[in-house]
Amino acid sequence: MRSKIVAGNWKMNKTYQETKSFVKELTKEVKKVKLDNTRVIIAPSFTNLQKASKKTKGCKIEVAAQNMCAMESGAFTGEISASMIKNVHVDIVILGHSERREYFGETNESLAAKVNTALKNKLEVIFCFGEVLEDRKSKNHFKVVEEQIKEALFHLTSDDWKHIILAYEPVWAIGTGETASPEQAQEMHAFVRELVAERYISDVSEEVSILYGGSVKPANAKEIFSKEDVDGGLIGGAALKVDDFVALIKAI
Ligand code: PEP
Secondary structure, eight states, X not given: OOOEEXXXXXXXXXXXXXXXXXXXXXXXXXXXXXXXXXXXXXXXXXXXXXXXXXXXXXXXXXXXXXXXXXXXXXXXXXXOOHHHHHHTTOOEEEEOOHHHHHHHOOOHHHHHHHHHXXXXXXXXXEEEEXXXXXXXXXXOHHHHHHHHHHHHXXXXXXXXXXXXXXXXXXXXXXXXXXXXXXXXXXXXXXXXHHHHXXXXXXXXXHHOOEEEOXXXXXXXXXXXXXXXXXXXXXXXXXXXXXXXXHHHHHHO
């Protein structure tokens, strides 16, 4: 049975002190929730990964990095490698977030290289994809999403897919307050699952968790999460407050 996942992407938010107190409070709250098949993940900035991973040890909160360099090591000033992430006991990395694509020039091709490096280093990947508003308006959203997934992920083996989590994040819904309707989310998630089913054995498409991201908040989470092919959320703004984040965990 595929996992349900609530993952918080903190982006460039929270200092060391803020990370410490957030994790302390979150740990306390998460202990009170019956999680069953649900995974809870937080993705702080690089400088706070080590603290977060230490503080969450032994409780059911996992920690992810928000990005990673495709190169293993060497003269790449300012970059962080997969082994550096693993070294602070972090086993998950978010790749392909739309902000990385838009502001830092990441492409399907460069993301394929990052995915390879992550898997080689035994990192689980939360792979983000999604169309911009013009794509949806021109009814190109399925084509764009298909390309993003095929070009970055379809060279992988079925076994590799055990370490892939997908996150559909329509760019027009990220941080805008505008959410895809539960039906729009379900339609795209079902399309993606079918795409994966056509390329791989059915175990892969049935087992891969597909998260929705884009202005998910306590008020709309239940409805979105209730859709058959929506296995949870990748959350930005609402992941920055313990109360909201816990409400999302409960919603699932
Ligand atoms: C995100 O950045 O991954 C995201 C979904 O942000 P928000 O929830 O703020 O729209």
